[in-house]
Amino acid sequence: MKTAQDFLVEIPVLKNSDQITKARQILRDERFREVYVVDAKKNLLGYIDLTDGLRVTATKSNVTVEGFVKDAPMVNPEDSIEQVAKTMRSFHTDSVAVIDSTRHMRGGILLSDLFPVIISRNELHGTVASRMNTKVVAADPTDELQKIQALIMESGFTAFPVIKKKQLIGIISRRDLISTKRVRSAIAQHAHTTVEDVMTREVVTITPDEPVKYAAELLVKHDVSRLPVLNGDALVGILDRHDILAALA
Known part of the structure; x- marks a missing residue:
């Protein structure tokens, strides 16, 4: 059975003190619609997304990400990919953070990587x-x-x-x-x-x-x-x- 661990990828992270312009630079990458925020020990604090990146339009800004951080979607490495998909659907995100029992962030899973597999493994009903x-x-x-x-x-x-x-x-x-x-x-x-x-x-x-x-x-x-x-x-x-x-x- 495929689990979250099988789709784990390294993704960029931010600290609360990082400027929103740094977040925006990451979010310009086609792969990412969310960026996760961690503390000094890389424990997960939350995430910001593309919409947050649009809130500050100035090319240069001292505004930090701290004021935009939201509760993050998270799964454990051993969770099934169906559980991962359910978490993404619940948060309406295009990624989830993968954490261990202490909330230490091990990486992330992207919906773009998971989606082709999840639809091939499950029946889809309706029009x-x-x-x-x-x-x-x-x-x-x-x-x-x-x-x-x-x-x-x-x-x-x-x-x-x-x-x-x-x-x-x-x-x-x-x-x-x-x-x-x-x-x-x-x-x-x-x-x-x-x-x-x-x-x-x-x-x-x-x-x-x-x-x-x-x-x-x-x-x-x-x-x-x-x-x-x-x-x-x-x-x-x-x-x-x-x-x-x-x-x-």
Whole structure:
């Protein structure tokens, strides 16, 4: 039986006194959506995520991570991968910390590594319509990036389909706002930079009547974390990897 130990990887960690700009530098890496915070003995204190990295937009800042730290998802090395997936789903994170009995952090597990294995080992039930989130907040291509930043903070959503004349033309996520200095500077300086300037234009979609299993296969094949759901041209929902995990037998 595969356990958490089999998926353990070394991941960057921070101290409470580290500046938020250091966290942001780590979070710009495509692999990481969370960074874990430890004490001097490498005992787990909590984590911060991409949304926290967006709260401070200045290129240089003395703000530390301490004020942003949240309770972290954690598992033990001997836990089953199903338990690991359940923990990620509960915290809605894309990783978990792996700790020993004293909370000493041994490393982490990334959902991107676990997801292909977990869906191959378990039956997935239902259709996309039965699992998708229908409370979708869409962005307009002319929206300024400051509006999207505010939406992320207020709504808790991490990505927004972009709609123009009732057609899906792209998607914009936290990653798009944090990945380059140019974009971060545009937000900090309230420059007129719009969603259309930075959004991802090639979007993989699915229809509501497709099986969840097929949706999971699309997520793995295209290495994406979410799929807008279209009924004809109409956007009716969005399905992400956590929704898939909820469909496990």
